[in-house]
Amino acid sequence: MGKPKRAAVLAAAQESTSPPDELTNTQFVSRVIQAEGNSLYTCELPSGKTAIVELEPKFRNTIFIRRGGYVLVDLESAKERLKTSKxxxxxxxxxxxxxxxxxxxxxxxxxxxxxxxxxxDEDSTVGKMPPSDSEEE
Incomplete structure (x- = not known):
């Protein structure tokens, strides 16, 4: 497989820098949990549910998606896709x-x-000193 063309990389990068003005009912900002391979990712939706989503072809091999990063997901074709795949x-x-x-x-x-x-986590003890015996008196 060859290296992607510079113009395609720049166009994909330019498109992903600015956010859209509004989202449709089927679009959500979600957090990437895990890369599944073959341009598939497990994402956490704002509702707390997870979904396996596919990367749009124009972003493949051009932009790196890291775990914990955020993506814009469209679940419009979810009903049709769930019948045939995950x-x-x-x-x-x-x-x-x-x-x-x-x-x-x-x-x-x-x-x-x-x-x-x-x-x-309010009960976290990370970075806190344990109480000493002299403070109790």
């Missing part, structure tokens, strides 16, 4: 400029950026 949707865009995407009104609150001190 693939339930298609990745139609890749979030590259995450800062610009997070400013959009459709960004799911489930994928809010955790900053120091906003951990979900």
């Amino acid at each position: 693939v339930s949707g298609e990745i139609i865009n890749i979030v590259r400029d995450e800062k610009a995407w997070r400013k959009q009104p459709y960004w799911p609150s489930k994928f809010a950026k955790n900053t120091y001190g906003q951990d979900d």
